[in-house]
Amino acid sequence: MYRKILMRMRMRMMNATRKVVVGWAKEYKRYLSTTTTNQILLSPPLVSVDLPEIWGSTSTLYHHHPSQSPVSHLDEEKILNLVSLEKDVDGFHPINMGNLSMRGREPLFVPCTPKGCLELLLRSGVEIVGKKAVVIGRSNIVGLPIALLLQRHHATVTIVHACTKNPERITCEADIVVTAAGVPSLIRSSWLKPGAVVIDVGTCPVEDPSAEYGYRLVGDVCYEEALSIASAVTPVPGGVGPMTIAMLLCNTLDSAKRLYGFT
Numbered sequence: 031m032y033r034k035i036l037m038r039m040r041m042r043m044m045n046a047t048r049k050v051v052v053g054w055a056k057e058y059k060r061y062l063s064t065t066t067t068n069q070i071l072l073s074p075p076l077v078s079v080d081l082p083e084i085w086g087s088t089s090t091l092y093h094h095h096p097s098q099s100p101v102s103h104l105d106e107e108k109i110l111n112l113v114s115l116e117k118d119v120d121g122f123h124p125i126n127m128g129n130l131s132m133r134g135r136e137p138l139f140v141p142c143t144p145k146g147c148l149e150l151l152l153r154s155g156v157e158i159v160g161k162k163a164v165v166i167g168r169s170n171i172v173g174l175p176i177a178l179l180l181q182r183h184h185a186t187v188t189i190v191h192a193c194t195k196n197p198e199r200i201t202c203e204a205d206i207v208v209t210a211a212g213v214p215s216l217i218r219s220s221w222l223k224p225g226a227v228v229i230d231v232g233t234c235p236v237e238d239p240s241a242e243y244g245y246r247l248v249g250d251v252c253y254e255e256a257l258s259i260a261s262a263v264t265p266v267p268g269g270v271g272p273m274t275i276a277m278l279l280c281n282t283l284d285s286a287k288r289l290y291g292f293t
C-alpha cells in the first residue's frame with residue numbers, strides 16, 4: 031500500500047516539477063545545473079518561452095511555478111500575479127508575501143532561500159527568540175523575507191542596505207547576521223560580534239583562471255576571518271545554496287500533497 035502511494039506521488043511529482051522557464055538568465059542555468067530535483071525526478075522537461083502569455087495555456091499542467099528572478103526583460107509584477115497561489119513554490123506571490131509579513135497569518139509557501147536559512151539556524155540549535163539579528167540586503171526574494179521570518183521567530187531585526195550609514199557599527203552588535211548583498215568580502219571580522227552566527231547567502235562569481243570555468247563562487251563574508259571570531263559561519267559554496275534547492279523540493283512536495291489531498 032505504502033509503495034503504491036509512493037509510486038502515485040512520484041508520478042504526480044514528475045508533472046509537478048515541470049518548469050516553464052521565462053527568459054534565460056545566466057544565473058538560472060547555473061541554478062538548474064545544480065538542481066537535484068531534475069536528477070531525482072527523472073529529468074522533467076523544460077520549456078523555454080519568452081512571453082508570459084504562455085502561462086495561460088499551461089497553468090493547469092504545472093504544479094510548480096517558479097519564475098526566475100530577476101525576469102530582466104519582462105514585467106515581474108505581471109508574471110508574479112499570474113502564478114497560481116497554490117503553485118507558488120517560490121513563495122513570491124504578493125499574497126504569500128503579504129501573509130508572511132502579517133501577524134496571525136500563514137503563507138502557503140515561504141521563499142526557499144529564507145526558509146533554508148531558518149532551517150540551518152533551527153537545526154543547529156541556534157536560539158532566535160530575543161536575539162539581535164541583522165539582515166544585510168532587502169530584496170524581495172532574499173533580504174526582506176529573511177527579515178520577516180526572523181521577526182516571526184521573535185528576533186529583533188535590523189535591515190542594512192546600500193544606503194545604510196555605518197553598516198559595520200550596526201552589524202557588529204548582532205547575535206545573528208544574515209548577509210545577502212552580493213558583495214564579495216563585504217563582511218570582515220571587525221563587522222562581527224564575538225560568538226555571532228553568520229549565514230552567508232551571497233553567491234558571487236569572481237574570476238579565477240585556475241578554476242574549471244574560469245571563475246569561482248565566493249560569499250559576502252571573508253570566511254577565514256569570520257571563522258576566527260564567529261561561533262558558526264556557513265560556507266560558500268556548500269552552505270545556503272544547497273539548502274535553497276532542498277527547500278524548493280520541500281515546497282514542491284507540499285504543493286503536490288495539498289493539491290492531491292495527501293496530507
Ligand SMILES: NC(=O)C1=CN([C@@H]2O[C@H](COP(=O)(O)OP(=O)(O)OC[C@H]3O[C@@H](n4cnc5c(N)ncnc54)[C@H](OP(=O)(O)O)[C@@H]3O)[C@@H](O)[C@H]2O)C=CC1
Nearest residue numbers: 167168169172191192193210211212231232233270271274
Ligand atoms: N544561495 C542562494 O540560494 C541564493 C543566493 N543569492 C545571492 O545573494 C545575493 C543577493 O541576492 P539578491 O537579494 O537577489 O540581490 P539584489 O541585488 O536584489 O539585492 C542586494 C541587496 O543588498 C543590498 N546591498 C548591496 N550592496 C550593499 C552594501 N555594500 N552594503 C549593504 N547592503 C548592500 C542592496 O541594497 P539596496 O536595496 O539599497 O540597493 C539590496 O537590498 C547575490 O549574491 C545572489 O547571487 C540569491 C538568491 C539565492
Ligand SMILES: Nc1nc(=O)c2c([nH]1)NC[C@@H]1CN(c3ccc(C(=O)N[C@@H](CCC(=O)O)C(=O)O)cc3)C=[N+]21
Nearest residue numbers: 061064096097098099120142233267268269271272274
Ligand atoms: N525565482 C527564483 N528562485 C530562486 O530560488 C532564485 C532565483 N529566482 N534567482 C536566482 C537565485 C539564486 N539561487 C541559487 C540557488 C542555489 C544555488 C546553489 O546551489 N549554489 C551552490 C553552488 C553551485 C555551483 O558551484 O555552481 C552552493 O552555494 O553550494 C545558488 C543560487 C536561487 N535563486
